[in-house]
Amino acid sequence: MDSVLDEFEWRGLVADSTDRKALEAHLAQGPVTFYVGFDPTAASLHIGHLVQLMLVRALQERGHHPLLLVGGATGLIGDPKMTGERKMNDADVVAGWVDSIREQVSKYVDLDGPNPARLVNNYDWTSEYSALSFLRDVGKYFSVNRMLARDVVARRLESGISYTEFSYVLLQSLDFAELHRRYGCTLQTGAQDQWGNITAGADYIRRSTGDVVHGLVTPLLTKADGTKYGKTESGTVWIDPERTSAYAFHQFFLNAEDSKVIDYLKVFSPRSHEEIDELARQTAEEPWRRAAQHALADDITDLVHGVVQRRAAEAAGKALFGRGDLAALDQTTVKALAQEVGATTLESAELPTIPEALVLAGVVESRSAGRRAVTEGGAYLNNTKVEDVERRLTPQDFLHGEVALLRRGKKTVGALTLK
Template sequence: MNALIDELQWRGLIAHSTDLDALGAHLDEGPVSAYVGFDPTAPSIHMGNLVQLMLMRALQRAGHQPFLLVGGSTGLIGDPKQAGERVMNDASVVEGWVERIRAQVGGLIDLDGQRGARLVNNLDWTGRISALDFLRDVGKHFSVNRMLDREVVKSRLDSGISYTEFSYVLLQSLDFRELYRTHGVTMQTGGSDQWGNITAGIDLIRRSEGGKAHGIGTPLLTKADGTKFGKTESGTVWLDPEMTSPYAFHQYFLNAEDAMVVSYLKVFSERPRDEIDEIARQQEEKPFLRVAQRALADDITDLVHGRPERESAEAAAAALFGRSELAELDDRTLAAVAKELGAATVPAGESLPSVVDALVTAGVVPSKSAGRRAIDEGGAYVNNVKVTDPDAVLSPDDLLGGRYAIVRRGKKTVGALEFQR
């Protein structure tokens, strides 16, 4: 078997594929150009998109050339989803998201050298095609019967699906054929939910060009209970640091469940197989050390946000529990920590509260009496400084960055207050 295919299978990156033997032989023939697409239906890409970029990075390391398509045209339409019809975003909004996502994906893969990744926008070719040409040149190769057999279409027939979303598969197939024609792209990758679109593009290339193309669909990553990985109670884990802070990002992976963490490590870390196998052995023997979680969180945060941001996230986590100084955290990290703690907001103009009231407001004790008891028992802290006076009141010097106070009861119950200016 082709060494790259074997590597991708070991990392759990192949859920669907065209003929693997034929694909392996194609990869062995020489450098292959492969593409993956990202539709700008939000201002940032997310964890599911990062799986695709990890696959592209693996292809590039093996000597192949990635093409990263940001869908300036398909993003105006949106791929059909099970939940119902998408809301179409304004063209100017989509245009702005295209540029943001181009910058994101371009920062996560090598764009230099002979096999440097190429960034392309499908609006560059679809914008020039008339409706008549599109119907004659692309639509004639598609059977409505086969389109109706797509799972997402069948699930939407009762509730309704617009012709716009029904036709999305034609647009994505056109993209594959265009890249095949102009850049010799012979392989498409995407999430398992894109498999129908990928095979439709392969079929269009066969029908209209007489060519052969290949595809890989990656699995949907889930937690042990089957729920989607990359989702939190507060929403999606985004790669944009303004939407998911590096601190929250790092913490998310530190909290990966033992049952799944090695699987995630294989996908999101580029450590060699023997090193990951050793981490897996240590994880199984001493799961309480959380060796795999630390490796996962560090590697993925370094990749997405850079090592300095990861070190800041680690410093913030240590400071929260008294292992370093909270006052040394920068304003952005403080804001991220306060947000993750669900900081209670104190309106501007209000006097600073007592420590007891601060403990109650931040939710670390259920009542004032419990707050006083925590202080009496030596288990109440403001910014990691033990409070001994049950009548103590917060002072301006207690406000980190001039607006935050971190309160703690015992070793692990932590909360925050944000004082509006």
């Protein structure tokens, strides 16, 4: 590869940038101070944010200086969405989310080495502005005509957009300007949907100081049909293990589409060009092996949850379908399995028979079908074949005192939990 931008483009980390030649030359001249921002609109980041963190890591590894901004101020407002106004969260809630996200992003960058990243909060400078000073010092440089032409604003004009969200671009532009003034920041990165905010900030700096700064945005993570990648039937794929378990996280990436899995590997995996090219060949010639999916799931789970939890997730996946020891799984992993298969909570103090348990767990449709499963040798409790149709569950059948896994045949799985 000829330059760092060539490498990033090969990895699918560049959707657009300000003047490419100028940015390429700027990065080649020496260490550049750059920033990426995260608004605390929830207590956790999700895998879409992880794309930004991969870009930060790559730039930091090449000697550039990262600033990671957590938006204690902008998080109180919220970047405009295409679908409508954001809910205004309480200041105390947002402050808690700021702390949570600061802790999360700290996992993915080096804060202590010879080129440490710096964590910043835009509340530190935004809170110092009065309404008058903000309008005079910042608002004067923004044309309402240009603000109205922004895609998200234009789409929201019919349904309505508050002055608060309409003005968000001024706040993010102020962030860029303040980081430029305080730390010499000359590059802002972000997701593709931040392009308007980033270029507005660069224009504000040029108009107010005469300085030239740069912007670079990554593509939005999408599935083959163009929809956002990272959503499941149960919701968003978070990087917080309390919200998305290591097992669910690993399983999500194991299910990546053949047509997109190499794209995801390039973004999330540290593997070399040669390794990824070989996985691309295997995907094309031997798709049933799902080699690229296993590599992707392992690499990204190692990054987010750690090797120990990834191995536990792999063991859980095998054990769930009878190819491993369920009793060897820890309590957290067992609870994650139960959640993923949609466990039913037992309400009655009397524990059910196996045929009844199969029905309650959603494995069969009726008690007669449950009885047939037992008599035909296809009913399993915690991976042990059950042969007695009158057998009733006992408290000892619940792994870690909480979860009993029921299975019919090789693939139909359900679970029961004690209340």
